[in-house]
Amino acid sequence: MSVVDRKHRTAVLRATGAVAIVAALLVGALFAAIGSLNKEVYSAGGFVRQYLDALARTDTAGALELDGVMPTKAALESAGITTDLPKTLLRASVLGKITDITLVSDAESAPGVHAVVYNFDLDGESSTMHFSVQSTGKFAGVFDSWRFAESPLAQLAVTVQHESTFSVNGLTLDTRAHAVADAPASFSNEATYLAFAPARYTFSHESTLLAAAPAPVPVTTPGLTEVSVDAMPNEAFIAQVQGELNGFLDTCATQTVLQPTSCPFGITIDNRVLKAPTWSIADYPVVSLAAGDDRFEMPGTLGQAHIEVEVQSLFDGSIETRDENVPFTMGLSVSIQPGGALAIQLH
Numbered sequence: 001m002s003v004v005d006r007k008h009r010t011a012v013l014r015a016t017g018a019v020a021i022v023a024a025l026l027v028g029a030l031f032a033a034i035g036s037l038n039k040e041v042y043s044a045g046g047f048v049r050q051y052l053d054a055l056a057r058t059d060t061a062g063a064l065e066l067d068g069v070m071p072t073k074a075a076l077e078s079a080g081i082t083t084d085l086p087k088t089l090l091r092a093s094v095l096g097k098i099t100d101i102t103l104v105s106d107a108e109s110a111p112g113v114h115a116v117v118y119n120f121d122l123d124g125e126s127s128t129m130h131f132s133v134q135s136t137g138k139f140a141g142v143f144d145s146w147r148f149a150e151s152p153l154a155q156l157a158v159t160v161q162h163e164s165t166f167s168v169n170g171l172t173l174d175t176r177a178h179a180v181a182d183a184p185a186s187f188s189n190e191a192t193y194l195a196f197a198p199a200r201y202t203f204s205h206e207s208t209l210l211a212a213a214p215a216p217v218p219v220t221t222p223g224l225t226e227v228s229v230d231a232m233p234n235e236a237f238i239a240q241v242q243g244e245l246n247g248f249l250d251t252c253a254t255q256t257v258l259q260p261t262s263c264p265f266g267i268t269i270d271n272r273v274l275k276a277p278t279w280s281i282a283d284y285p286v287v288s289l290a291a292g293d294d295r296f297e298m299p300g301t302l303g304q305a306h307i308e309v310e311v312q313s314l315f316d317g318s319i320e321t322r323d324e325n326v327p328f329t330m331g332l333s334v335s336i337q338p339g340g341a342l343a344i345q346l347h
Contacts, residue, residue, distance in 0.1 A: 044114035044133040045106035047146040051131075052101050052118060055196055058092035063196065067136065068148030071194075075151060079224060081192065085155060086178050089195040094169040096123040096200045104128070113149055122200040122218055129198045129220045154197040154219045156227055159190040160205065162291055163231035166212070167204050185338075187294045197222055203229050209237040209336060233289045233296060237342075241298075241334055242287040244344050253279040253305065264346075265305040265328035274319065277309035282325050287332075295335040302329055 047066070054063035063069060076085070104117040112135040119128050134149035160166050164176045164186075175191035176183070195201065197219045205212035210231040219225050233241075252263035256276035259266035265279075285303035289296040304325040312319045333345045 042144045042146075043106060044135075044146055045103045045116050045118075047133055048116045048118060048131045049101065049103065051148075051152060052098060052120065052198075055095060055199070056098040056101065058095050060090060060092050060095070060196070064090065066148070067146070068134075069151060069153060071151035071153055076155075079155070081155065085192055085194045087194050088173060089156065089168065089171075089193045089201075090153075091171075094171050094199075094201070095196060096169065098122060098198065099124075114146075120198065122198055122220070125200070125218065127198060127218060127220050150222055152197055152222050154195045154199075154222060155192050155224045156195045156201070156219070157190065157192045157224055158203070158227045158229065159188060161188045161212075161228060161230045162296070163205055163207070163210055163229075164189040165205065165207065166229045166231075167206065168201050187291075192224075195219065201227075203227055205229050205231040207231075208340060209240075209342075210234060232291070238287055238289065240342060241289070241332070241344060242284070244342070245287060245330075245332065245346075246281070246284050248346065249281050249284060249303070249305075253281055255279065258309075264303075264330040265326050267307055267326050269309070269311055269322070271314050272312040274310040274312055277307050280306045282306040285330055289334065292333065295333050298332045298334075300329040300331045302327060304328070 051063055051066050051069065054060070054066075076082075099121045101118060101120045104119050106114055106116050109115040109132070114133045114135075116131040116133055117128065118131070119126065121127065129152075131152055132149040133146050136145045136147050139145045158166060158168075158175065160175055165172060165174045167173075173191075173193075175189040178191050179189075200216060200218045202214050202216045203212075204214040211234040212229045212231045215229070217225070217227055249263075252260045252265070255261065255263070256278065258269060258273070258277055260279065267277075281303070283302075283304040285298075285301035287298055288301070289298055291297075304327050306325050307322060309322045310319065311322055331347050333347065335343050337343050
């Protein structure tokens, strides 16, 4: 072998070695990158982070596309839910603000199953939520793949006391919209909705006659969350009932007899009545309403009528004017008719 050939062979060997070293470094870097991505982006915690980030930017479609977000029929049945739940609340407009998302822990709780915990702020309030995530193997042959072992969605069981409609984060819903067609009218109504968690929902009711003060409900657990909206008579309702009650008593006071017919007040006088009595109402019972079984009730409440009547004593013939208050009590029941009118029953 000539000197030239030996030099050429040496150069080729050196080049081949350099290529091998570079290839090894590249392969090592590739595996390191894959390992880093699996640890950060494609980890169980990274998978949950995708869900939380989607909610933070109100990307509800993106959140729902993640594997395992929608609960299975079997999972709902195991929770006692046998009907399809309305998805009305799975919309961006009812989501609040999720900020400061921080991974707390990501630990394997069972083979292939990870318990993931995140801290975050819901509309400025510090909150925490636990997630269960299950491995589904790898995609592209190298990257870890995951799904929610338990759906992170909540089921909000909303009971509206004494009404059917409620508002949640600015959206007004009617619980009867999902009732069967022949369901009888009910004093209180309920319905269950699928909803995103974590989220902070504020429930309220405001209508012509009823109101329920806004009540925030932070939802940071999957599964069932019970919510009660207590719609009670507002000032307009009370004023209308008070007006009806006062008008009834004023009509009673026009009767010029000692015992006004079908009225809650009257008086018995043993002496001779010389002139027809004159009635007026000194103190009207103040209306206050509490919820009964199927309507609102005012318990027996004190009022005072006033009578002026001239009487003559049967004992000595003396004449005097009775000018006094006559106490009485009365209650009532009231319900709201389908058209919005009040049906008042006095008792």
